[in-house]
Amino acid sequence: MATTTRTLEVELATQSLGPNGELRRVPLTATPDGVVMPIDLPPGTEPDMGSERMLINIGPQHPATHGVLRLVLELDGETVVRCIPHIGYLHCGFEKIGEYRQYNQIIPWTDREDYLNSMGNNISYALSAERLFGIEITPRCTVLRVIAMELSRIISHLVWLGTTAIDMGAFTPFLWTFQERETVYNLWESWVGARLTTSASRIGGMAADLPSGWIDGLKAFLRSLPKTLDETDRMLTRNGIWVGRTVGLGVMSASEAINYGLSGPMLRASGVAYDVRKDVPYLDYETYDWDIAVGTKGDVYDRYLVRMEEMRQSIRIIEQALQRLPDGPINVDDPRVILPAKSKATSEMESMIHHFKLVMEGPRPPIGECYVATESPKGEKGYYLVSDGTSKPVRWRIRPPAFVNLSAISKMAEGHLLSDVIAINASIDIVMGEIDR
Amino acid sequence: MSVVIPGAALPHGTPDPVTPRQIPHRGGEANPSVEALRAQFGEVIGRHDVMWGETCVWIDAARIRDVVLWLRDDPSQQYDYLVDVTAVEHRDLDLPMEMVWHLRSLPYRRFLRIKASLPMAAELEVPSIEPVYKAANWLEREVFDMFGIRFAGHSDLRRILLWDSYAEGFPLRKDFPLRGRFSRSEQLSQALSANPEAKYSMEELSIADAFHELPADMRARLGGTSTGEG
Amino acid sequence: MGLTPATKPSLVSYDPPSQDGWVTTRLEFLVNWGRANSLWPMPFGTACCAIEFMATAASRFDLARFGMERMSYSPRQADVLICAGRVPFKLAPVIRRIYEQMPQPKWVISMGACASSGGMFDNYAVVQGIDTIIPVDVYVPGCPPRPEALIHGIMMLQDKVRQQRSISDQQQYEEITIDPSSRFYIPAAQIDELSEPFGNSVHQTRSAP
Numbered sequence A: 001m002a003t004t005t006r007t008l009e010v011e012l013a014t015q016s017l018g019p020n021g022e023l024r025r026v027p028l029t030a031t032p033d034g035v036v037m038p039i040d041l042p043p044g045t046e047p048d049m050g051s052e053r054m055l056i057n058i059g060p061q062h063p064a065t066h067g068v069l070r071l072v073l074e075l076d077g078e079t080v081v082r083c084i085p086h087i088g089y090l091h092c093g094f095e096k097i098g099e100y101r102q103y104n105q106i107i108p109w110t111d112r113e114d115y116l117n118s119m120g121n122n123i124s125y126a127l128s129a130e131r132l133f134g135i136e137i138t139p140r141c142t143v144l145r146v147i148a149m150e151l152s153r154i155i156s157h158l159v160w161l162g163t164t165a166i167d168m169g170a171f172t173p174f175l176w177t178f179q180e181r182e183t184v185y186n187l188w189e190s191w192v193g194a195r196l197t198t199s200a201s202r203i204g205g206m207a208a209d210l211p212s213g214w215i216d217g218l219k220a221f222l223r224s225l226p227k228t229l230d231e232t233d234r235m236l237t238r239n240g241i242w243v244g245r246t247v248g249l250g251v252m253s254a255s256e257a258i259n260y261g262l263s264g265p266m267l268r269a270s271g272v273a274y275d276v277r278k279d280v281p282y283l284d285y286e287t288y289d290w291d292i293a294v295g296t297k298g299d300v301y302d303r304y305l306v307r308m309e310e311m312r313q314s315i316r317i318i319e320q321a322l323q324r325l326p327d328g329p330i331n332v333d334d335p336r337v338i339l340p341a342k343s344k345a346t347s348e349m350e351s352m353i354h355h356f357k358l359v360m361e362g363p364r365p366p367i368g369e370c371y372v373a374t375e376s377p378k379g380e381k382g383y384y385l386v387s388d389g390t391s392k393p394v395r396w397r398i399r400p401p402a403f404v405n406l407s408a409i410s411k412m413a414e415g416h417l418l419s420d421v422i423a424i425n426a427s428i429d430i431v432m433g434e435i436d437r
Numbered sequence B: 001m002s003v004v005i006p007g008a009a010l011p012h013g014t015p016d017p018v019t020p021r022q023i024p025h026r027g028g029e030a031n032p033s034v035e036a037l038r039a040q041f042g043e044v045i046g047r048h049d050v051m052w053g054e055t056c057v058w059i060d061a062a063r064i065r066d067v068v069l070w071l072r073d074d075p076s077q078q079y080d081y082l083v084d085v086t087a088v089e090h091r092d093l094d095l096p097m098e099m100v101w102h103l104r105s106l107p108y109r110r111f112l113r114i115k116a117s118l119p120m121a122a123e124l125e126v127p128s129i130e131p132v133y134k135a136a137n138w139l140e141r142e143v144f145d146m147f148g149i150r151f152a153g154h155s156d157l158r159r160i161l162l163w164d165s166y167a168e169g170f171p172l173r174k175d176f177p178l179r180g181r182f183s184r185s186e187q188l189s190q191a192l193s194a195n196p197e198a199k200y201s202m203e204e205l206s207i208a209d210a211f212h213e214l215p216a217d218m219r220a221r222l223g224g225t226s227t228g229e230g
Numbered sequence C: 001m002g003l004t005p006a007t008k009p010s011l012v013s014y015d016p017p018s019q020d021g022w023v024t025t026r027l028e029f030l031v032n033w034g035r036a037n038s039l040w041p042m043p044f045g046t047a048c049c050a051i052e053f054m055a056t057a058a059s060r061f062d063l064a065r066f067g068m069e070r071m072s073y074s075p076r077q078a079d080v081l082i083c084a085g086r087v088p089f090k091l092a093p094v095i096r097r098i099y100e101q102m103p104q105p106k107w108v109i110s111m112g113a114c115a116s117s118g119g120m121f122d123n124y125a126v127v128q129g130i131d132t133i134i135p136v137d138v139y140v141p142g143c144p145p146r147p148e149a150l151i152h153g154i155m156m157l158q159d160k161v162r163q164q165r166s167i168s169d170q171q172q173y174e175e176i177t178i179d180p181s182s183r184f185y186i187p188a189a190q191i192d193e194l195s196e197p198f199g200n201s202v203h204q205t206r207s208a209p
Helices: A094-098 A107-113 A115-133 A137-168 A171-191 A212-235 A240-246 A253-261 A267-268 A300-324 A351-361 A401-406 A409-413 A418-429 A432-436 B035-043 B063-072 B138-149 B183-195 B208-213 B217-224 C020-036 C047-057 C089-101 C113-117 C147-163 C186-193 C199-203
Strands: A027-030 A035-040 A054-058 A070-076 A079-086 A366-378 A380-389 A394-397 B047-049 B052-058 B081-088 B095-107 B109-119 B124-125 B150-152 C043-044 C082-083 C107-110 C138-140
Touching: A070 A418, A079 A409, A079 A418, A079 B124, A094 A107, A094 A394, A107 A115, A107 A432, A115 A137, A115 A366, A115 A401, A137 A171, A137 A212, A137 A300, A137 A366, A137 C147, A171 A212, A171 B095, A171 C047, A212 A300, A240 A300, A240 A418, A253 A267, A267 A300, A267 A380, A267 C089, A300 A418, A366 A394, A366 A432, A366 B047, A366 B052, A380 A401, A380 B081, A394 B081, A401 A418, A401 A432, A401 B138, A409 A418, B035 B109, B047 C089, B052 B063, B063 B095, B063 B109, B063 B124, B081 B138, B138 B150, B183 C186, C020 C147, C043 C047, C043 C089, C047 C082, C047 C107, C047 C147, C082 C089, C107 C113, C107 C147, C138 C147
Parallel strands: B052 B109, B124 B150, C043 C082, C082 C107, C107 C138
Antiparallel strands: A027 A035, A054 A070, A070 A079, A366 A380, A380 A394, B047 B052, B081 B095, B095 B109
């Protein structure tokens, strides 16, 4: 597999460089001889300085935790000795309620768990349910779902970008990225009727086909988005403050990242080129011409670069998909799962019965189970569905990428400063709705 | 720059993966790891099944850590990535509860589902695979929280999504009603008095050994252990 | 049988029996005007509604027009608690404590279906409406409500603020009294009644087909 590297040369305006030119992240102390050296803090021991450690609680209500996350930090001065995350403040019983809903009725719940990637979640769930049912979707639906998932990835990364920048003090990219999101909200709204919680997919197809003019709206968005990305890039990527606040933080090596189960940009920034779209493809992703963005060091800066590059690659994929979008039906012609056309349902007996059964009982899959993994903006997202032949699943399991990614924060935050913890937390791209479900 | 590329252990010239189509409900080629597992572990490995293209192998629950350790470390298997740990309780009371592990081999591009049956009458306990995969830490805590299955050898088995003193039970069990066991006002009353932020658990304090040196109000806030002062 | 049009409340209601002086009413008008036009929100954002709240604060819908761009994440400096998103039981003591930390005068906007009534989460984990925990002034329905809907709710709150007798009536500044054993501020029976499912929800707790 061919790889290309991009090396960015930056000049830092900061004074805090070590003797070898590396950034200093650990506080310094002076021995009685006057030799300045960093403080080494092995876990569980008290430093000789006779200082007390502070226990600080961040959250669950806090502007910079990206949701209701509670972090308990044990600090020695400003350095974090231990970081313990507490979650569950948004636990709403998604998986339990999935056992009480028909397969199509679960789709609104998939919007609400990772609410920044709602269209992506809808489609991810539909793929899993369609495999459970043994249904093949139409070519038009396949390409349209690729467009929807990539658009969803773009807007999720835009929120990440805006909120991460605002956590580090850069307020303006937040406004730029949300303005771009508004354009996509208009597209979503004209297509499925909702801005954020789209509930766009159905088993066997989508809720509705594209309205006229939607593609032109999308093309206009694709023309304006690179300008916003370039503007944000110009503002942040070589900015001394940004680089100083992100380089060298929260480093996870490749083997650690794999063992911790990280996925998505977190894993790719650590140098592991695992992208579900390439390794376990779905929706014909292998037929598009696009690249995976991989980082080298696995720090916060690399994750930022990976996500920026992913947005550009998503634009590439959408442009290719638009060129090959075929005409044809959007829903598969299978009366077991798709509601018949209203004209038929009111005139043909068979269609009316199908309509009645689908609405009252819901579609029923064969007995079985399946797990389909997709690449959400956070990482490997999969829905594990177990069916016993009835219209409601026995088990609806959401494999939450942000949940597994967040568990690594204890490892990533140790030894860093308090303000770095905020940056590291932001780089994980957490969504508490998905973590707590 | 050394990038870890998935599929590196596959023979040169193996075609890239494609979107699967027309997957049969049952049948199809099983994951070669199943035969390798049978050769290595013999009786521990039970039946296997290929469902919608995914291979699922049943094993004896008590040996999961050995199986998973071998799967991770053996050069011909290299299942280095733990995707998920979960459990399934069936509506049919005759069926046992099942623990499910999803493993992925990045070098070989393989996916394996491992299941272990846990009879409901017995104690629900399986060994923890946290020493093998760090990803199992929180995933197992969640299974404990939702199903009540204990994981022997886990470093910190506490509830993760609900508060520690949650009294209603284990929500994802089938005998747990959707709206909970208590009335809404009782649930609210319990939640408001739980107040999880008022305490820091003892695991969070690395100065736990120096507990007796803490100021009195901090000792009182920690609760649970006597202060020795009346 | 049509809808009766809502009467637009006047900015200051003059109530002869209360014997308010002319100066007091002018002062109240000024105080209410100041409060209504600079309500500093405490965004208690939990889930999807928080994203729509952020979109309301962003450039297209712009809460700064209402003097609300200064988000106060510290409850001590906030006027209105906007609960945007679902509140599970684990978060209930947190929102209660945040509300108690806010100084008077304070108001609460319950944004979204989940904060108002539990929304689509009629299960073991979610509080069926934050009004079972704290008093709410304005409910904004929607899942999530459009930014225009939130702004409508904010404008309704502004109308309410402008009507209040801020100087002459000191009773409105009294904190809610909490029952120490149950920690409720309304009777338990009322909480149960508010949390009852109704309509279609009654049939949605069956797992069998």
